[in-house]
Amino acid sequence: xxxxxxxxxxxxxxxxxxxxxxxxxxxxxxxxxxxxxxxxxxxxxxxxxxxxxxxxxxxxxxxxxxxxxxxxxxxxxxxxxxxxxxxxxxxxxxxxxxxxxxxxxxxx
Amino acid sequence: xxxxxxxxxxxxxxxxxxxxxxxxxxxxxxxxxxxxxxxxxxxxxxxxxxxxxxxxxxxxxxxxxxxxxxxxxxxxxxxxxxxxxxxxxxxxxxxxxxxxxxxxxxxxxxxxxxxxxxxxxxxxxxxxxxxxxxxxxxxxxxxxxxxxxxxxxxxxxxxxxxxxxxxxxxxxxxxxxxxxxxxxxxxxxxxxxxxxxxxxxxxxxxxxxxxxxxxxxxxxxxxxxxxxxxxxxxxxxxxxxxxxxxxxxxxxxxxxxxxxxxxxxxxxxxxxxxxxxxxxxxxxxxxxxxxxxxxxxxxxxxxxxxxxxxxxxxxxxxxxxxxxxxxxxxxxxxxxxxxxxxxxxxxxxxxxxxxxxxxxxxxxxxxxxxxxxxxxxxxxxxxxxxxxxxxxxxxxxxxxxxxxxxxxxxxxxx
Numbered sequence: 001x002x003x004x005x006x007x008x009x010x011x012x013x014x015x016x017x018x019x020x021x022x023x024x025x026x027x028x029x030x031x032x033x034x035x036x037x038x039x040x041x042x043x044x045x046x047x048x049x050x051x052x053x054x055x056x057x058x059x060x061x062x063x064x065x066x067x068x069x070x071x072x073x074x075x076x077x078x079x080x081x082x083x084x085x086x087x088x089x090x091x092x093x094x095x096x097x098x099x100x101x102x103x104x105x106x107x108x
Numbered sequence: 109x110x111x112x113x114x115x116x117x118x119x120x121x122x123x124x125x126x127x128x129x130x131x132x133x134x135x136x137x138x139x140x141x142x143x144x145x146x147x148x149x150x151x152x153x154x155x156x157x158x159x160x161x162x163x164x165x166x167x168x169x170x171x172x173x174x175x176x177x178x179x180x181x182x183x184x185x186x187x188x189x190x191x192x193x194x195x196x197x198x199x200x201x202x203x204x205x206x207x208x209x210x211x212x213x214x215x216x217x218x219x220x221x222x223x224x225x226x227x228x229x230x231x232x233x234x235x236x237x238x239x240x241x242x243x244x245x246x247x248x249x250x251x252x253x254x255x256x257x258x259x260x261x262x263x264x265x266x267x268x269x270x271x272x273x274x275x276x277x278x279x280x281x282x283x284x285x286x287x288x289x290x291x292x293x294x295x296x297x298x299x300x301x302x303x304x305x306x307x308x309x310x311x312x313x314x315x316x317x318x319x320x321x322x323x324x325x326x327x328x329x330x331x332x333x334x335x336x337x338x339x340x341x342x343x344x345x346x347x348x349x350x351x352x353x354x355x356x357x358x359x360x361x362x363x364x365x366x367x368x369x370x371x372x373x374x375x376x377x378x379x380x381x382x383x384x385x386x387x388x389x390x391x392x393x394x395x396x397x398x399x400x401x402x403x404x405x406x407x408x409x410x411x412x413x414x415x416x417x418x419x420x421x422x423x424x425x426x427x428x429x430x431x432x433x434x435x436x437x438x439x440x441x442x443x444x445x446x447x448x449x450x451x452x453x454x455x456x457x458x459x460x461x462x463x464x465x466x467x468x469x470x471x472x473x474x475x476x477x478x479x480x481x482x483x484x485x486x487x488x489x490x491x492x493x494x495x496x497x498x499x500x501x502x503x504x505x506x507x508x509x510x511x512x513x514x515x516x517x518x519x520x521x522x
Contacts, residue, residue, distance in 0.1 A: 030175050034131045039412045041150045041170075045439045045448060046412070047493060067446065067489055074493030074518070 002095045006033045006051070009103045018090040024099060025049040025086035035101035042086035044068050047075040049085045054098035061088055077102040111136035113425060114199065114209040116189050116363070118142025120151065121392030121414035122215035123170050128422035130179045138180065139207070141187040146242060147173050152411060154245050155269040156441050159252070160276065168242065192367040194385055211425055214375055214383075214390040215418075216360035218409065220244075223261065223353045225322055231329045235350040239266055240357075251350035254278030259335050259348040261320055263290040265440050267354035268303065272442040275310045282313040282346055284320060284337060294438075294449070296459045299472050299484045306443060306468065315339050323351070357409050359394040372396060374407035379431035381421040389424065391417040400433050402452065410438050435500045448492040451482030451499040460511045463488055471495060471517075478504045494518050 004027055005015045016031040018024070028036035028049070037048035044067040053061065058081055064072065068087045072078060085099060113129065115122045118140050126140045142148070149168040157163035166172075176183040188202040198206045220238030237248040251258075258274050260267045263285030274281045287293075289300040304314060317340055324334035324345070335346045361371040369383045370376040374396030381389045381397070392414040399406040416434040423430040437450040445468060456474035463470035469487040473480050473495070479502050483495035494517040498505065503521035510520055 029127075030171050032127050032131050032175070032179055037415060039415055040439060041152060041411070043439075043441070045441075045446060045489070045492075046437075070489030071493070073490040076493070 002090055002092055004090070004094065005096070005098045006035070007098065007100045008033075008035050009101055018094070020090050020092065022090050023086050024051070024088040024090060024094075024097075025084075027090060028085065028099075033101075035104075036085060038086060040086075044071055044084055044087055047071045047084060050075050050077075050082060051085045051099040051101050052079050052081045053083050053088075054081070054100065057094070057097045060093050060097075076104075111210045112139065112208065113137070113211045113213065114139045114141065114207060115213045115215055116141050116199070117215035117217055117360075117392075117394075118144070118146075118148050118183065118185070119215060119217045119392065119414065120148060120170065120411055121217070121418050122213070123148025124415050124418035125213060125215065125391060125421050126176070126181045126183075127171070127179070128418055129425060130181065132422055132426050134422075134426060136210070137182065139182045139184065140176070141184050141189060141201075143186065143188040144241060144243070145185050147171065147176065147183055147185070149242060150411075151240075152439075154242065155239050155266050156273065158242075159239075159245055159249065159270065159273045161249075165242070189363060192363055192388070194367055194388070197387060210387065212388045213381075213421060213425075214364055214388065214394060215392050215414075216363060216390075216394045218357035218359045218393045220353065221356045221358050223320070223323075223355070225320065227322060227325075231325060233323075233325070233332055234330050235348075236323070236332050236353065237350065238353045239270065248350070248352070252277050252279065255280070256349035257282070257347055258350050258352060259284065259346055260352045260354060261335075262352075262354035262356070263287070263314075263316075264293075264354055264356065265291070265438075267352065268307065269440060269442060270352055270354065271307055271312045272310070275307075275312055276443070280313075281311070282315065283307075284315045284318045284335070286318060286320075288317045290314075290316075294453070295484055296453060296456070296472060296474060298459055298461055298465070299486070302465055302468075302470075302486070303442075306445065310443065315344070357393065359407065361394060364388075364390065364394075372405075376405075379420075380424045380429055381417060382424060389421050391421045397432070400431065401435055406436075408436055410436065412437050435496060437496065445487055446489060448485045448489065448495075449483070450485075450492070450496045451480070453482035453484075456481055458507065460507050462491075462511050462517075463513055473498070473505075473510055475505070475507065475510075478507075480505055480510075491517050494520075497521075 002018045018027040039048045040046040220240045257280045260283040364375040375390035396407040440447040453474040458475040472484045474482040480498040485492045
């Protein structure tokens with residue numbers, strides 16, 4: 001079973017079970033993790049599922065495509081490890097991954 | 109007795125509210141009533157990926173059924189609410205039972221506006237469709253066969269998205285629009301003509317400034333055979349294998365209205381999603397709310413609005429007061445081209461484009477009093493968030509710099 005840990009901006013942790021093949025965003029939604037909104041439903045159109053992938057895990061992910069890069073480029077509170085969680089598919093290799101969430105998905 | 113929140117309508121707004129209450133630690137009972145057989149699902153892919161067969165049914169579900177159980181949300185599918193009794197704080201269901209509430213939230217959404225033409229009364233037409241629900245798409249898919257002629261009535265987003273899917277599936281498509289241009293209520297002429305061009309390139313035919321005069325039915329009055337119309341007064345008849353009507357949405361306000369709540373293009377609510385009855389709230393497509401963005405009242409039909417309005421209602425129900433300050437935004441996808449729109453362009457004085465219309469990568473900014481009130485971003489996702497910020501900040505801009513791709517959009521605000 002693949003586990004993913006989401007850490008809210010205020011430090012609150014949510015360790016949840018993820019289903020292989022689903023997106024990391026959907027994993028957060030299925031487990032009511034606050035801080036991931038997912039307005040566009042996972043089509044890289046809104047950046048409301050933005051998260052920071054912890055050191056060590058980034059290299060295990062395929063790099064962002066052009067659509068994701070475009071959305072990240074102008075998202076709020078961007079860091080070098082910013083990703084759209086809707087574009088990351090859960091695989092067993094991601095077991096234990098930590099995703100930190102930005103201060104807010106909607107406010108400036 | 110434990111407090112009970114009853115949500116009528118298991119669409120995006122209702123589902124989001126139920127989840128939001130639990131996320132915020134609400135301890136009482138949460139009942140989510142939907143009249144369809146499905147848990148809350150995404151509607152935008154209905155006219156795109158789901159119609160194309162690229163998105164599976166279970167991937168439309170916003171959350172699996174199991175999530176509702178696990179978080180103590182009592183989801184009741186196939187449940188239709190007939191009436192609200194405000195004096196006893198009860199609702200009555202179609203099966204005759206009654207259900208008590210402490211707080212009631214109306215998230216009843218809307219239904220497709222039917223075609224109003226003489227001679228259609230009482231006809232149940234098997235090849236005339238609209239798209240609002242999963243069932244609508246499942247019914248229409250049978251006619252999505254290569255070579256079939258699809259006539260679409262209405263040149264808004266639903267009509268255009270279906271046109272794109274249909275020509276990609278090998279159908280012949282003719283789209284009829286009453287206005288002289290496509291998307292006329294939501295965008296400027298520059299974007300309208302661009303959208304028309306990308307559809308024409310793929311083979312979609314258009315009849316603009318078109319008046320639909322009638323449908324020709326078969327003898328049994330079960331099938332549409334043809335559509336008669338007139339463009340600029342010139343009559344024409346089109347053969348049709350199937351017809352899609354995409355002419356807007358009627359908000360489902362009947363329950364509220366019958367209960368004596370104010371209805372005016374939607375159920376009237378304040379900035380906290382409350383109706384005049386302190387025990388009843390309304391959210392999403394069916395609600396007419398004050399808008400910090402326009403300064404007036406507004407009813408929005410969009411997913412971002414449903415989510416934001418659910419957030420406002422959750423705060424209200426948790427005893428907080430957090431009015432919405434969100435800027436309306438929308439998106440569409442046609443032929444893999446991403447369209448993102450923010451703000452409302454009504455009343456703009458100037459349109460500034462940035463980028464290359466020819467290369468299908470441009471943004472159109474709508475200016476009023478030198479401020480950006482809305483933007484359409486096409487194939488330039490990196491500009492969308494910056495455009496959103498320009499609209500929300502209401503900053504004054506220099507139109508020349510705005511139109512110059514060499515100037516970063518993030519540095520435009522004066």
